[in-house]
Amino acid sequence: MPIVVQKYGGSSLETLDKITEIAKKIARKKNEDYDIVVVLSAMGKTTDYLLDMAYKISKNPSKRELAVLMSTGEQVSIALLSIALNNIGVSAVSYTGGQLNIITEGFHTASRIANINKDIILNEISKKNVVIVAGFQGINENNEITTLGRGGSDTTAVALAAKLGCCCEIFTDVDGIYTVDPKLHPTAKKLLRISYEEMLELASSGAGVLNVRSIELAEKYKVPLLVALNAGYIEGTIIKELDNTMEKSSITGLAVDNQQAMITLNGVPHNIKIISDIFGKIAKQDINIDMISQTTPINNLVNISFTIPKVDLPITIQIMEKYKNEIFTFSYETFDNISKLSVVGIGMKSQPGVAAKMFKILADNDISVHIITTSEIKISYVINPDKQQIAIEAIAKVFNL
Amino acid sequence: MPIVVQKYGGSSLETLDKITEIAKKIARKKNEDYDIVVVLSAMGKTTDYLLDMAYKISKNPSKRELAVLMSTGEQVSIALLSIALNNIGVSAVSYTGGQLNIITEGFHTASRIANINKDIILNEISKKNVVIVAGFQGINENNEITTLGRGGSDTTAVALAAKLGCCCEIFTDVDGIYTVDPKLHPTAKKLLRISYEEMLELASSGAGVLNVRSIELAEKYKVPLLVALNAGYIEGTIIKELDNTMEKSSITGLAVDNQQAMITLNGVPHNIKIISDIFGKIAKQDINIDMISQTTPINNLVNISFTIPKVDLPITIQIMEKYKNEIFTFSYETFDNISKLSVVGIGMKSQPGVAAKMFKILADNDISVHIITTSEIKISYVINPDKQQIAIEAIAKVFNL
Numbered sequence: 099m100p101i102v103v104q105k106y107g108g109s110s111l112e113t114l115d116k117i118t119e120i121a122k123k124i125a126r127k128k129n130e131d132y133d134i135v136v137v138l139s140a141m142g143k144t145t146d147y148l149l150d151m152a153y154k155i156s157k158n159p160s161k162r163e164l165a166v167l168m169s170t171g172e173q174v175s176i177a178l179l180s181i182a183l184n185n186i187g188v189s190a191v192s193y194t195g196g197q198l199n200i201i202t203e204g205f206h207t208a209s210r211i212a213n214i215n216k217d218i219i220l221n222e223i224s225k226k227n228v229v230i231v232a233g234f235q236g237i238n239e240n241n242e243i244t245t246l247g248r249g250g251s252d253t254t255a256v257a258l259a260a261k262l263g264c265c266c267e268i269f270t271d272v273d274g275i276y277t278v279d280p281k282l283h284p285t286a287k288k289l290l291r292i293s294y295e296e297m298l299e300l301a302s303s304g305a306g307v308l309n310v311r312s313i314e315l316a317e318k319y320k321v322p323l324l325v326a327l328n329a330g331y332i333e334g335t336i337i338k339e340l341d342n343t344m345e346k347s348s349i350t351g352l353a354v355d356n357q358q359a360m361i362t363l364n365g366v367p368h369n370i371k372i373i374s375d376i377f378g379k380i381a382k383q384d385i386n387i388d389m390i391s392q393t394t395p396i397n398n399l400v401n402i403s404f405t406i407p408k409v410d411l412p413i414t415i416q417i418m419e420k421y422k423n424e425i426f427t428f429s430y431e432t433f434d435n436i437s438k439l440s441v442v443g444i445g446m447k448s449q450p451g452v453a454a455k456m457f458k459i460l461a462d463n464d465i466s467v468h469i470i471t472t473s474e475i476k477i478s479y480v481i482n483p484d485k486q487q488i489a490i491e492a493i494a495k496v497f498n499l
Numbered sequence: 500m501p502i503v504v505q506k507y508g509g510s511s512l513e514t515l516d517k518i519t520e521i522a523k524k525i526a527r528k529k530n531e532d533y534d535i536v537v538v539l540s541a542m543g544k545t546t547d548y549l550l551d552m553a554y555k556i557s558k559n560p561s562k563r564e565l566a567v568l569m570s571t572g573e574q575v576s577i578a579l580l581s582i583a584l585n586n587i588g589v590s591a592v593s594y595t596g597g598q599l600n601i602i603t604e605g606f607h608t609a610s611r612i613a614n615i616n617k618d619i620i621l622n623e624i625s626k627k628n629v630v631i632v633a634g635f636q637g638i639n640e641n642n643e644i645t646t647l648g649r650g651g652s653d654t655t656a657v658a659l660a661a662k663l664g665c666c667c668e669i670f671t672d673v674d675g676i677y678t679v680d681p682k683l684h685p686t687a688k689k690l691l692r693i694s695y696e697e698m699l700e701l702a703s704s705g706a707g708v709l710n711v712r713s714i715e716l717a718e719k720y721k722v723p724l725l726v727a728l729n730a731g732y733i734e735g736t737i738i739k740e741l742d743n744t745m746e747k748s749s750i751t752g753l754a755v756d757n758q759q760a761m762i763t764l765n766g767v768p769h770n771i772k773i774i775s776d777i778f779g780k781i782a783k784q785d786i787n788i789d790m791i792s793q794t795t796p797i798n799n800l801v802n803i804s805f806t807i808p809k810v811d812l813p814i815t816i817q818i819m820e821k822y823k824n825e826i827f828t829f830s831y832e833t834f835d836n837i838s839k840l841s842v843v844g845i846g847m848k849s850q851p852g853v854a855a856k857m858f859k860i861l862a863d864n865d866i867s868v869h870i871i872t873t874s875e876i877k878i879s880y881v882i883n884p885d886k887q888q889i890a891i892e893a894i895a896k897v898f899n900l
Contacts, residue, residue: 114555148575154515155579156586163585166593167578170571174549177568178556184564185557192567196597197642241598 101223101264102127105137105233105255109271110328111175112142120328121182124228128188133223135262137233137255138179140171161206165235165245168207169195172232172251180230190228193218195235195243200254202236202244209244210311211236211257219262231258249309256312260319269328272307274335277499278352279305283490286499289350290333293340296350296442299476303440304355313337340444348452349443349497352490358388359411360433360468360480361418362403367426368395373402379417385410389438389478391469403469405480408434436468437486440478441493453477459492502624502665503528506538506634506656510672511729512576513543521729522583525629529589534624536663538634538656539580541572562607566636566646569608570596573633573652581631591629594619596636596644601655603637603645610645611712612637612658620663632659650710657713661720673708674728675736678900679753680706684891687900690751691734694741697751697843700877704841705756714738741845749853750844750898753891759789760812761834761869761881762819763804768827769796774803780818786811790839790879792870804870806881809835837869838887841879842894854878860893 104127106120127134139145148167152159176192183190198218202209222229233251238244246253252268259266275297278286292300294317301310307325316323316337326334366372373392380387385406393401406414411434418430446452456477460467465488468480481489493499505528507521528535540546549568553560577593584591596603599619603610623630634652639645647654653669660667676698679687693701695718702711708726717724717738727735767773778788786807794802807815812835819831847853857878861868866889869881882890894900 114552118556151515151575151579152582155519155583158586159582160585163578163581163593166581166595167575170574170578173571173574174552174568177564177571178552180564180567181553181560182556184561185559192564194567194644197644243595243598 099131099133101133101135101262103135103137103255103259103262103264103266105251105266105268106139106328107251107268107270108139108142108144110269111138111140111179114178117141117175117178118182121179121186121188124183125186125188128228134228135219135223135258136179136228136230137251137258138172138175138230139233139251140168141175141178144171144174162242165206166243168245169232169235169243172234176230176232183228183230188228189226190230191222192230192232194232195254196237196241198231200236200257202238202246206238206242207245208247209236209238211246211253214257214261216261219258249312252309252312253315256315256319256321256323259321260315265322265324266316267324267326268308269326270307271328272325273327273332274325275300275305275307275337275351277350278490278494279354282354282487283352283494283499286494289335291336291338292350293444294337295340295475296444297337299440299442299473300351300353303353303442303476303478304357304438305351305353308337347443347497348445348449349441349493349499350445351442352493352497352499353440353442354486354490355438355440356436356483357408358405358436358438358480359408360403360405360436361411361414361430362401362433363418363428363430364401365399365428366402368398368400372426376421377404379421380406380414383410383413383417385414389469389471389480391471403480405436405438405469433468435483437481437483437489438478439481439486439489439493440476441497442476444475446475446477455496456493459496460489463488463492465489500532500534502534502536502663504536504538504656504660504663504665504667506652506667506669507540507729508652508669508671509540509543509545511670512539512541512580515579518542518576518579519583522580522587522589525584526587526589529629535629536620536624536659537580537629537631538652538659539573539576539631540634540652541569542576542579545572545575563643566607567644569646570633570636570644573635577631577633584629584631589629590627591631592623593631593633595633596655597638597642599632601637601658603639603647607639607643608646609648610637610639612647612654615658615662617662620659650713653710653713654716657716657720657722657724660722661716666723666725667717668725668727669709670727670729671708672729673726674733675726676701676706676708676738676752678751679891679895680755683755683888684753684895684900687895690736692737692739693751694845695738696741696876697845698738700841700843700874701752701754704754704843704877704879705758705839706752706754709738748844748898749846749850750842750894750900751846752843753894753898753900754841754843755887755891756839756841757837757884758809759806759837759839759881760809761804761806761837762812762815762831763802763834764819764829764831765802766800766829767803769799769801773827777822778805780822781807781815784811784814784818786815790870790872790881792872804881806837806839806870836884838882838884838890839879840882840887840890840894841877842898843877845876847876847878856897857894860897861890864889864893866890
């Protein structure tokens with residue numbers, strides 16, 4: 099029988115009623131002659147509740163212990179779903195990450211899966227059991243409990259599917275991947291298929307449905323991913339290798355990111371060492387610099403603009419202030435309210451002129467651009483947020499999104 | 500440095516404030532140059548909350564999964580206390596039962612500890628860490644999570660102390676062992692010392708402070724047990740081997756049990772096979788028959804009275820009804836409201852006449868007795884509950900309890 103890995107997120111597990119509904123859904127899939135491995139997140143807001151307790155006790159809680167604490171959230175979910183499945187006559191067994199030998203490496207609360215022992219799962223499957231796995235967690239080489247960081251349950255599911263050589267179905271509170279976030283553009287179209295490459299660019303540009311690491315893993319191990327609604331039978335989106343069934347539109351989707359901030363440094367000496375030094379100091383704080391633009395030098399001075407996650411703005415300002423006082427004088431401006439639009443499409447590779455078309459759209463609508471970056475299948479723009487909606491509608495219209 | 504095992508129960512862990520208070524208490528003990536192993540229960544009513552969810556999903560939840568579910572309660576406690584300790588500069592690490600290789604045998608939710616690997620604990624102690632252990636849980640030989648049954652955290656603590664060859668301090672919401680439950684007899688005296696043997700008889704007769712299994716273990720491995728209040732510095736009770744420091748009063752304590760029911764069978768043939776058959780049918784349902792009395796035969800018929808836990812009365816009635824219809828006719832009466840008083844004292848061994856003295860007290864107060872049983876250091880009486888308070892006061896007065 100084919101194996102399938104199904105992952106259910108926290109919003110699918112908010113209440114006991116929702117858990118019993120999921121049990122019925124799994125029972126139906128089992129009746130279609132599938133062997134099923136289920137990966138679960140914590141119920142509803144459990145992770146936030148647990149974190150809140152930890153931070154009430156300590157401003158800087160031990161990371162080792164945070165992982166011990168947070169991993170209980172998924173453990174409650176797996177036990178309850180297993181009870182619900184056994185209650186309707188579907189034999190099921192639950193496993194924590196540690197019990198399954200999901201070995202991780204790296205920090206306690208931001209670990210990466212290094213290896214999974216699939217023998218335990220295959221043994222349970224041979225006994226006709228549904229195997230229910232706690233997502234988001236594992237153990238490190240010292241047998242300490244670890245967690246994978248936010249969104250880690252998706253990664254657990256994809257890693258298991260990779261190891262088992264099967265499909266992975268991610269059930270969530272949206273019914274698939276859209277050309278544009280329907281909250282921002284209600285007439286956006288659902289994509290039936292999308293390539294890993296495009297999905298990766300959309301996800302890393304602010305489309306929040308899947309986390310980037312899980313898409314990378316799926317691409318690496320060629321795991322077909324289905325993203326679909328946790329309830330009902332609405333068709334979702336399949337994420338897989340590019341093939342002839344996929345339409346090669348110049349633009350497949352538009353991602354919007356409002357979680358970035360922009361900093362502009364004015365009058366920086368046009369000296370690669372100084373510039374690299376500034377960015378080095380920021381990177382050392384584990385802050386991810388995303389987009390960078392630099393003006394042409396005037397009197398050997400340049401202006402540099404770059405974006406960082408909005409949450410990292412205060413610490414970046416501290417770094418700038420220190421640098422200003424210690425090294426040389428320059429002025430800087432910060433913009434904590436910017437809009438980053440990214441258009442993504444595999445067709446860009448073969449159809450030139452998308453950038454030009456985009457410029458025309460923005461110019462026609464009197465939208466000025468602060469930073470632009472391009473990759474082979476993506477172009478990103480930073481614009482003022484008051485122009486965001488006009489830009490979305492104009493781009494969606496021209497590219498039929 | 501000497502090692503000590505400290506156990507804190509759920510009422511000591513009800514709130515985050517109480518957890519930070521316990522952290523301070525442990526820090527003080529650490530400053531007295533102790534290496535400390537802490538065993539925790541789940542916070543407050545967590546176990547009840549988790550069980551409630553399981554029973555809302557299924558009337559007969561899988562025992563394997565109940566253990567997975569319930570064990571999260573202690574895991575939350577150990578992580579939070581460890582965070583609180585590290586926050587005040589006391590380095591601490593938490594361990595689940597499974598991580599410590601606390602191997603259990605038996606049913607998933609009523610397991611017994613078979614073995615503990617102390618190497619992990621000794622290694623952490625050598626690194627000057629406080630070791631915080633999730634009580635009430637372990638893993639079985641199949642690497643499945645198990646729980647020890649209610650009160651199991653006491654057992655974990657005593658088992659660890661036995662393995663480490665050290666004392667065990669049980670902190671709870673009462674400040675020690677009293678001659679009589681102070682709720683029933685406010686002038687009861689606190690015992691500074693009591694022998695394992697007496698404590699065992701008191702606990703198995705309804706004194707609820709410690710569970711029977713933990714006292715048995717302490718006695719077997721000669722672990723000195725301190726029972727004391729979780730907050731403050733009030734002196735508690737030490738439970739240890741009988742020695743010359745202990746007063747050998749004829750009666751050390753009086754236990755009251757209102758959780759028993761009595762059944763009286765009238766007109767049963769005086770035939771050991773039939774009587775044994777009835778009791779066998781009850782025992783087969785895992786119902787514990789406690790006290791038994793039988794009248795002398797009249798016309799070869801006897802009356803038999805016995806006690807069982809009150810919760811098992813409905814199923815026992817079913818057994819009686821079935822037996823009555825299938826085998827032979829007899830009548831029976833059930834009493835779900837009885838009072839079982841037990842007087843316990845190691846001095847009974849050497850001072851005869853306690854039973855006679857007790858009879859006189861009851862007769863003087865016009866209290867009739869339904870069943871009596873005696874052991875070497877205990878006499879138990881079933882009386883009507885409306886006479887309970889009079890009996891307690893009269894016995895306490897005569898024996899100076």
